[in-house]
Amino acid sequence: MQRSEMSSVAELKERHMAATETLTSLRQRLRERRLQLLDTDVATYARAQGKSPVSFGPTDLVCCRILQGHTGKVYSLDWTPEKNRIVSASQDGRLIVWNALTSQKTHAIKLPCAWVMTCAFSPTGQSVACGGLDSMCSIFNLSTPLEKDGNLPVSRTLSGHKGYVSTCQYVPDDDTHLITGSGDQACVLWDITTGLRTSVFGGEFQSGKTADVLSVSINGSNSRMFVSGSCDATARLWDTRVASRAVRTFYGHEGDVNSVKFFPDGNRFGTGSDDGTCRLFDIRTGHQLQVYSPQQQLQNGGNNNPNPDVTSIAFSISGRLLFASYSNGDCFVWDTLLAEVVLNLGTLQNSHESRVSCLGLAADGSALCTGSWDTSLKIWAFGGHRTVI
Amino acid sequence: MQTEKSEPLRSGAADTRGKHRISAELKRLEQETRHLEEELDQLEKMESASVACKEILNNVGTRPDPLLPKTIGPANPSWDQWFEGPQDKSGCRCWIL
Numbered sequence: 276m277q278r279s280e281m282s283s284v285a286e287l288k289e290r291h292m293a294a295t296e297t298l299t300s301l302r303q304r305l306r307e308r309r310l311q312l313l314d315t316d317v318a319t320y321a322r323a324q325g326k327s328p329v330s331f332g333p334t335d336l337v338c339c340r341i342l343q344g345h346t347g348k349v350y351s352l353d354w355t356p357e358k359n360r361i362v363s364a365s366q367d368g369r370l371i372v373w374n375a376l377t378s379q380k381t382h383a384i385k386l387p388c389a390w391v392m393t394c395a396f397s398p399t400g401q402s403v404a405c406g407g408l409d410s411m412c413s414i415f416n417l418s419t420p421l422e423k424d425g426n427l428p429v430s431r432t433l434s435g436h437k438g439y440v441s442t443c444q445y446v447p448d449d450d451t452h453l454i455t456g457s458g459d460q461a462c463v464l465w466d467i468t469t470g471l472r473t474s475v476f477g478g479e480f481q482s483g484k485t486a487d488v489l490s491v492s493i494n495g496s497n498s499r500m501f502v503s504g505s506c507d508a509t510a511r512l513w514d515t516r517v518a519s520r521a522v523r524t525f526y527g528h529e530g531d532v533n534s535v536k537f538f539p540d541g542n543r544f545g546t547g548s549d550d551g552t553c554r555l556f557d558i559r560t561g562h563q564l565q566v567y568s569p570q571q572q573l574q575n576g577g578n579n580n581p582n583p584d585v586t587s588i589a590f591s592i593s594g595r596l597l598f599a600s601y602s603n604g605d606c607f608v609w610d611t612l613l614a615e616v617v618l619n620l621g622t623l624q625n626s627h628e629s630r631v632s633c634l635g636l637a638a639d640g641s642a643l644c645t646g647s648w649d650t651s652l653k654i655w656a657f658g659g660h661r662t663v664i
Numbered sequence: 665m666q667t668e669k670s671e672p673l674r675s676g677a678a679d680t681r682g683k684h685r686i687s688a689e690l691k692r693l694e695q696e697t698r699h700l701e702e703e704l705d706q707l708e709k710m711e712s713a714s715v716a717c718k719e720i721l722n723n724v725g726t727r728p729d730p731l732l733p734k735t736i737g738p739a740n741p742s743w744d745q746w747f748e749g750p751q752d753k754s755g756c757r758c759w760i761l
Contacts, residue, residue, distance in 0.1 A: 287686045294693040301700045308707045320717035335733055339746040359745075376745060520699070540723040543716070557716040561703075564716055593729035594720070612724060641730040641743045656746040662734040 309562070317555060317565040318614035328610045329595060331618045335659035336608070338625040339642070342373050342652040344380050349646035351393045352633045355400040356447070359637060361644055362403045363652055364394035370405055372417065375637070375644065375654055384415055384427045393442045397450045402430070404453055406440025412455050414467055433465045435472050442490045447498050454501055454515075456488030462503050464515055474518040476503070477511070490534045496541025500558070504532030510546050512558055525556045527563045534587045539594040547585030553599050553609070567597065567609050569616070587633045592640025600631035606645060620645065620655060627653065 315323075347366030354361050359375040368389030372382035390408035397403065406412040412433040422428050438458030446452040446464075452473070456462045461478025465471070477488070486507040494500040499515045500522075508528045511521035530549030537544045538555070543564065547553045553567040569583075583603035590597055590611070597609040598620075604627065606620035620626055627647035635644050642656045729735045730743035 284683050284686070287683060287690060291686055291690050291693065294690060294697065298693055298697050298700065301697060301704065305700060305704055305707065308704065312707070312710060312712045314712045315714045315717055317717050317720055320714060321721060324721060326721070329732060329734075331733060336731070538720075539727065540720070543720065557713075560710050560713075560716060562713045562716060564713055564720070591729050591731045593727035593732070593735070594724045595729055595732055612721065639730070639740065639742060641740075642746055643731070654746065657731050657733070657743075658747055659733060661730075661732075661739070661743075663728075663737040663739045664734065 312560070313562060316614075317612060321612040326612055328613045328615050329617045331608075332659050335657055336618060336620065336623070336655055337658045338623065338653045339656045339658065340375060340378050340654035341625070342371075342375070342378055342654070343650070344371050344373075344383070345369065345650045345652075347650060348629075348632065348648040349650060349652060350391065350632055351405075352635050352644055352646040352652060353394055353396045353403075353444075354635050354637050354644065355396045356398050356638045358400060359642075360396070360400060361635070361652065362394050362396050363646055364391045364405055364407075365650070366391075367650075370394055370403060370415070372403065373652070375642070382417055382427065387413065387429060393440060395443045395445055395453065397445050397453075398448055399450050402450060404443050404445065406443050406455060408439045410434070410436045410438060410440060410457070410459075412436075412440050412443055412453070412465065431467055431470055433463075433467070433470055435463065436461070438487065441488060444491055444493050444501075446493060447495060449498070454491050454493060456491045456503055458487040460486045460488060460505070462488055462491055462501070462513065464518075474515060476513050476518050477521070489531060492535045492537045492544060494537050494541050495539070496537075502535045502537065502544045502558075504535040504546055504548075506531045508532060508548070508550075510535055510544070510556065512544075523558070523561050525561060525563070527554055527556075527566075528552070530584070533585060536588050536590060538590055539592060545588050545590060545597060547588040547599055549584045551582035551585065551601075553585055553588055553597060555611070565611075565614055567599065567614055569601070569605075569607065586630065589634040589636045589643065591636065591643075598634050598636075598643055600634055600645065602630055604628075604630055606631050606634075625653070627651070 345365040349365050351364040361373045361375050363371050368386050370384040388409035391405050392407040394405040402416050404414050413429045414431040415427050416430040436457040440455050442456040451467050462476040463472050464474045466473050486505045488503050490504040492502050504510050510525040512523045514522050528548040532546050532548050534547040555565040583601040586600045588599045597611045600606045604621050607616045608618040610617050627649050629649040631645045631647050633646040642654050646652045
């Protein structure tokens with residue numbers, strides 16, 4: 276090779292090294308500047324304002340329904356935005372649609388691919404979506420006539436991901452679009468009517484890191500924004516109009532981010548991770564506002580895992596409560612403002628016998644549904660004396 | 665790219681690919697640097713965490729929440745739907761009558 280060619284490669288390598296150093300030092304400066312801005316956290320601020328923690332009596336939050344029918348672990352659930360129906364997905368290769376109020380099953384859908392990981396209800400309640408190891412998202416219209424074998428046919432298949440589909444959510448007020456997250460490290464906004472990808476978010480080769488997307492949450496106040504949680508321990512905020520790059524990346528967790536959920540006010544979101552903590556982030560500033568760490572809290576005495584993974588999270592409708600399920604069977608109810616555990620659904624009467632893998636709040640906020648590896652779903656509601664101010 | 669006649673062509677092609685790869689990586693790093701510099705500029709004018717904490721406290725207190733023992737109103741009668749009417753026999757019986 277000509278000497279001039281060798282030096283140009285050497286030059287490039289030098290520039291590459293210099294650029295990497297610049298980037299590293301920039302990241303350090305950003306970290307330091309952020310730390311300076313973290314003058315308090317939510318719990319310290321709330322305590323200083325004289326807030327007292329939520330106090331539950333022993334029979335306030337009760338299990339008021341048990342939904343039985345799956346024959347395998349429940350992996351995912353979703354409520355309808357109106358009326359009290361739930362769709363659940365299970366290791367048994369089925370979706371079941373339930374009337375949560377009566378506990379009756381309205382549909383039992385045998386899936387073309389049994390390895391399902393996620394399911395979602397459309398905003399009108401007319402369709403359900405699911406995805407899993409087949410790398411596709413399948414849509415079922417619930418009013419389609421059954422086939423001769425008694426199965427509900429797939430009405431649309433969304434294919435294009437190059438890895439498992441771990442999560443899906445319909446865009447609110449829009450039965451025609453949904454967002455998926457995948458093991459191929461990308462999120463995709465789909466047009467269901469055409470079956471085509473409208474936009475692809477992320478997914479470029481991230482050198483040296485696995486960044487499978489494990490969870491997404493669309494902002495209920497602004498459906499153009501959504502958050503994704505990933506195996507690279509970050510959460511990312513996306514604007515559906517700008518697919519090329521995340522609006523912001525949120526650092527802090529030390530393990531896979533298994534679950535993300537927007538806070539009801541639309542300006543914050545929560546995360547749950549393999550590092551055993553939940554966190555609250557602010558979307559406008561990027562600040563980590565609070566860490567919810569079980570170390571100091573009461574734990575389920577029978578399980579000795581010191582740092583169980585957070586499997587799923589949900590906020591109550593005001594945001595005052597953060598529900599978090601853990602791999603050891605605990606299901607903590609956190610006072611979001613004071614960062615204290617005020618109840619453990621895992622130790623109540625009629626609690627699940629195994630890990631809770633998914634959680635979801637009813638649209639009117641009056642009930643929480645938990646789905647478990649014990650194959651059942653349970654509905655929890657407030658049955659005590661309520662004081663309305 | 666020129667190669668000596670005595671060099672095998674294969675290593676020449678590999679060097680071109682290597683150059684392009686490093687070049688692409690470099691572009692990506694420079695783009696990332698620009699974005700982080702923008703973020704650092706934003707941080708100069710950014711509000712501290714206490715501003716967001718104050719907002720959260722205000723927001724949380726203004727929404728009626730059926731799962732709280734004490735909540736702002738108005739209460740919705742549907743909040744108690746889980747404890748009314750006949751249940752399917754497979755339902756849990758532990759709710760308070």
